[in-house]
Amino acid sequence: MSSASAQLGFAHLTDLPCYRLQFQQASLVVSLYGGHLLSYQPQPGQETLWLSPLASWHQQQPLRGGVPICWPWFGPIEAKLNPEQQAVPNHGLVRNRMWTYIDSQAHSDFNSLTLSISIDDMPGHRAKTLSLTLCLRLYADKLSITLECDEPMLQQAALHSYFQVPSLNACTVQGLGQRFMDKVRQQHFIEAEPVVFNQEIDRVYLEPAAQLSMQSGHYQLLIDQQGHDSTVLWNPAAERSKAMADLPDHGYQEFVCVETAQLQMATPSPLQLTQTLQLTKTE
Numbered sequence: 399m400s401s402a403s404a405q406l407g408f409a410h411l412t413d414l415p416c417y418r419l420q421f422q423q424a425s426l427v428v429s430l431y432g433g434h435l436l437s438y439q440p441q442p443g444q445e446t447l448w449l450s451p452l453a454s455w456h457q458q459q460p461l462r463g464g465v466p467i468c469w470p471w472f473g474p475i476e477a478k479l480n481p482e483q484q485a486v487p488n489h490g491l492v493r494n495r496m497w498t499y500i501d502s503q504a505h506s507d508f509n510s511l512t513l514s515i516s517i518d519d520m521p522g523h524r525a526k527t528l529s530l531t532l533c534l535r536l537y538a539d540k541l542s543i544t545l546e547c548d549e550p551m552l553q554q555a556a557l558h559s560y561f562q563v564p565s566l567n568a569c570t571v572q573g574l575g576q577r578f579m580d581k582v583r584q585q586h587f588i589e590a591e592p593v594v595f596n597q598e599i600d601r602v603y604l605e606p607a608a609q610l611s612m613q614s615g616h617y618q619l620l621i622d623q624q625g626h627d628s629t630v631l632w633n634p635a636a637e638r639s640k641a642m643a644d645l646p647d648h649g650y651q652e653f654v655c656v657e658t659a660q661l662q663m664a665t666p667s668p669l670q671l672t673q674t675l676q677l678t679k680t681e
C-alpha cells in the first residue's frame with residue numbers, strides 16, 4: 399500500500415497540489431509546485447518549518463518558507479553559467495514550476511516519496527533535457543531530503559530551509575565554522591561563533607561541519623549535511639522584511655534559514671545534496 403496520499407491545499411494555499419507522507423507519528427507535506435517541502439512534523443503538531451502566511455504561488459511566485467529548492471544556480475546567476483546573458487530568475491529554474499510525483503515506498507524503518515522535474519532551458523545547455531530528483535525519507539525521528547542530478551555539469555544547488563524559531567534573539571546555530579562571505583557587506587570575514595541575529599544576516603559559511611545544531615526554545619534541531627561545500631545562513635531582519643511583499647513585517651522574527659548548499663563551480667560534476675533533520679527536546 400502506498401504510504402503517500404495526494405492532497406489539495408496546505409494552510410492558506412488552498413488550491414496547491416500537494417502530497418502528504420506519514421511514517422508512524424511523523425508526517426510531511428510537499429508541494430508539486432517547486433518540489434517544495436511545506437511541513438515536517440516529527441510528532442503531530444510539532445512543526446519544524448516556517449511558512450509565510452503571505453506565501454503565494456500565483457503569478458509564478460516562488461513560495462516563501464518551507465524548503466525551497468534552488469537549482470541549477472543559487473542567487474543571481476553567475477556569468478559562467480549564463481554565456482548568452484539571458485534574463486533568468488533568482489535561485490534557479492525549479493522553484494516556480496510543477497514537479498512530477500514519481501513514487502512512494504514503504505520500508506521497515508522509513509517511508510519515502512520521490513518527485514522529479516525535467517528542464518530543457520538551462521542557459522548554455524539548451525539542447526539537453528536535464529533531470530533533477532528530490533527524495534524525501536521520513537523516519538520515526540528524522541527526515542532526510544536529497545536532491546540529485548546525474549549530469550556532470552557546472553551547477554549550484556541549495557536546500558533553502560526556513561526553520562521555525564520561537565524567539566529569534568534566543569536562537570543559536572553551532573557548527574557553522576568561522577570563515578564566511580558576508581553578502582550584506584560583500585566581504586570575507588573570520589569570526590568566532592555564535593551568530594547574533596540583531597541585523598540582516600546573509601552569510602555563506604565556507605567550512606561548515608557535517609552536523610550543525612540549532613538551539614531554539616526547548617528544542618535542538620540537528621542538521622546533518624552531505625554533498626555540500628557551504629552553508630548559507632539568512633535572516634532578513636526588520637528593514638528587508640518590510641520590503642518583501644510575501645513576508646509580514648515581523649515575520650523575520652519567526653524563522654532562520656540554514657541552507658545546505660553546493661556553490662563552487664570549479665569542475666563539472668553531478669549533484670547529490672542531502673540535509674537531514676532531527677528534532678530533540680532539551681528540557
Ligand SMILES: O=P(O)(O)OC[C@H]1O[C@H](O)[C@H](O)[C@@H](O)[C@@H]1O
Binds near residue numbers: 460473488630631
Ligand atoms: O527572495 P529569495 O529569492 O527567495 O531569496 C531569499 C534569500 O535567499 C538566500 O538566503 C540568499 O543568500 C539571500 O541573499 C536571499 O535574499
